Amino acid sequence: MKITEINAWQVDLPLKEGRYNWSGGNSIEVFDSTVVEIKTDSGLSGYAECCPLGSAYLPSFALGVRAGLQELAPYLIGADPLNLGEINRKMDLALRGHPYAKAPIDIACWDLLGKATGQPVYNLLGGAMQEDVALYRAISQESPDEMAAKIAGYSAEGYTKFQLKVGGDANDDIERIHATREILKPSDLLVADANTGWTRHEAARVVGAVSDLDVYIEQPCMTYEESVSIRRRTTLPFVLDEVIDGSASLVRGIAEDAMDVINLKISKVGGLTRAKLMRDLCVSSGIPMTIEDTWGGDITTAAIAHLARSTPERFCFSATDFNSYGTVTIASGAPQRVNGKMTASDESGLGIVPDFDVLGDAVLSVS
Structure with a gap:
């Protein structure tokens, strides 16, 4: 199995309560989430999502997810998504740090591994x-x-x-x-x-x-x-x-x-x-x-x-x-x-x- 295409969508996630407040006077009303799809030559696709808690919680932010994906994706086309160790090695060689941007790629590959073997990911x-x-x-x-x-x-x-x-x-x-x-x-x-x-x-x-x-x-x-x-x-x-x-x-x-x-x-x-x-x-x-x-x-x-x-x-x-x-x-x-x-x-x-x-x-x- 080989990766043939990587796609991403941006989606807003408003809160039922209207606002979420935490320390330092930080708050957020609408979360900016990124959904990732990995397509393969087998016809199977894997999916994942990454949504930072704004830009002031951890060293991560929503635009950084998509910028990181843009940087990583070219290095992964043609790779075997079921080889999780090699996927993570390729990402670490292509981009130092930024684990949150790599996370949806890794998770989507687990989704693919489950589909390819007919098992739920928890198994x-x-x-x-x-x-x-x-x-x-x-x-x-x-x-x-x-x-x-x-x-x-x-x-x-x-x-x-x-x-x-x-x-x-x-x-x-x-x-x-x-x-x-x-x-x-x-x-x-x-x-x-x-x-x-x-x-x-x-x-x-x-x-x-x-x-x-x-x-x-x-x-x-x-x-x-x-x-x-x-x-x-x-x-x-x-x-x-x-x-x-x-x-x-x-x-x-x-x-x-x-x-x-x-x-x-x-x-x-x-x-x-x-x-x-x-x-x-x-x-x-x-x-x-x-x-x-x-x-x-x-x-x-x-x-x-x-x-x-x-x-x-x-x-x-x-x-x-x-x-x-x-x-x-x-x-x-x-x-x-x-x-x-x-x-x-x-x-x-x-x-x-x-x-x-x-x-x-x-x-x-x-x-």
């Missing part, structure tokens, strides 16, 4: 380890009362895990954490995610002020070193996200006891090939994961579901159903939330079919 990633994957709901940064009210609403939809967007004023964040924990059931999980937004002294104040609560602290400061400093000052369970950007940082974090949980974002690390490596390192080291991505729609949600379903339940802290946050459906066959859980399709590949009427005209085509 190729290690087999079904759980049937239904528990989801978390991200709660956009607002006033303590507004955030508590949103959690109450999402609890009624079956969610039992909540990621609270903090990382603002420390006094406000202390109130946010107290107000939301108060309305949750004892069995519900609450994660206070600062998204690198606190300075060290602010983070120290917050973890001290909520030390008597059942809450996880996530990515309090900008750097690994600052965050680990806060880790040493609290007995609360600790999550790292932005600073765990590949296998090297993961190995360091494991060796230095830097975290109890990580957020494993597929596009942040370069696709399913590298995400699987990190997932397996976490499992072997006893580190649970939230399996997710930076953002996206139906196709991103499908990729998340396959990686999560092939992860032992004990080590799958939670996952994300991004397609439930938006107002636009871009593919059929994607996972759908049922009582706070989702599952991956049993169809071959990712199990999705893009809606080309919604996607419109391709913005990139290389053959």
Whole structure:
């Protein structure tokens, strides 16, 4: 099998809630997502999606996805998409860094591998380890009362895990954490995610002020070193996200006891090939994961579901159903939330079919 053509579409994904707010005064109303198609001489096509969380969250941005694809695509025409190792080697030789731009190529090749072998991607990633994957709901940064009210609403939809967007004023964040924990059931999980937004002294104040609560602290400061400093000052369970950007940082974090949980974002690390490596390192080291991505729609949600379903339940802290946050459906066959859980399709590949009427005209085509 050989790659004959690579196409890409740009699609806007508006939010049902209207706006998503996180640390540093950052917010977004419409996500800019890129859908990728890899065509082959066998007649099979593979699909993927990449959607950065704006331009101020990670070293990634929507236009960079499409610019990176334009750079990479000519080097991949004629390559065997089922040889995942060679595909990733070619991409790394053609473009240094920019893992988020490489991720949709890698994921689309996994989709093709599944279709070519008649297997769902989760089977190729290690087999079904759980049937239904528990989801978390991200709660956009607002006033303590507004955030508590949103959690109450999402609890009624079956969610039992909540990621609270903090990382603002420390006094406000202390109130946010107290107000939301108060309305949750004892069995519900609450994660206070600062998204690198606190300075060290602010983070120290917050973890001290909520030390008597059942809450996880996530990515309090900008750097690994600052965050680990806060880790040493609290007995609360600790999550790292932005600073765990590949296998090297993961190995360091494991060796230095830097975290109890990580957020494993597929596009942040370069696709399913590298995400699987990190997932397996976490499992072997006893580190649970939230399996997710930076953002996206139906196709991103499908990729998340396959990686999560092939992860032992004990080590799958939670996952994300991004397609439930938006107002636009871009593919059929994607996972759908049922009582706070989702599952991956049993169809071959990712199990999705893009809606080309919604996607419109391709913005990139290389053959």
